[in-house]
Amino acid sequence: MYKSAFIEEEKCNGCRICVQFCPEPNVIVYLKDNKKCKVICEKCKGCEVCVLKCPKKAISLKMVK
Ligand code: SF4
Ligand code: SF4
Numbered sequence: 302m303y304k305s306a307f308i309e310e311e312k313c314n315g316c317r318i319c320v321q322f323c324p325e326p327n328v329i330v331y332l333k334d335n336k337k338c339k340v341i342c343e344k345c346k347g348c349e350v351c352v353l354k355c356p357k358k359a360i361s362l363k364m365v366k
Contacts (some may be wrong), residue, residue, distance in 0.1 A: 304347030305365045306340045312359035313337040319351040319360060 306329075308319070315336040320329045328344045329351060331337075340351075342365055352360045 302364050302366055304362045305342040305345040306347070306351050306360050307363050308338055308340055309359045310337055312357045314357055316356065318354050318356060322350050322354045324348060324350060
């Protein structure tokens with residue numbers, strides 16, 4: 302079990318602030334097709350920085366098995 306960030310697609314406006322602040326490389330990716338961001342859960346360290354920085358409150362931490 303580990304903690305990972307998840308982005309609620311409906312709330313995300315694609316601003317990419319989360320990408321800028323995530324201390325780990327290539328964990329949050331911007332999807333050009335729907336202009337929203339996505340977390341690669343397997344790489345996320347659960348540091349919560351993105352949760353605190355997202356202006357839309359679109360990100361939350363969840364436990365992953
Ligand atoms: S900071 Fe929030 S609204 Fe902006 S791209 Fe990331 S998840 Fe979406
Ligand atoms: S919780 Fe930390 S490591 Fe995971 S996506 Fe957010 S900023 Fe990056």
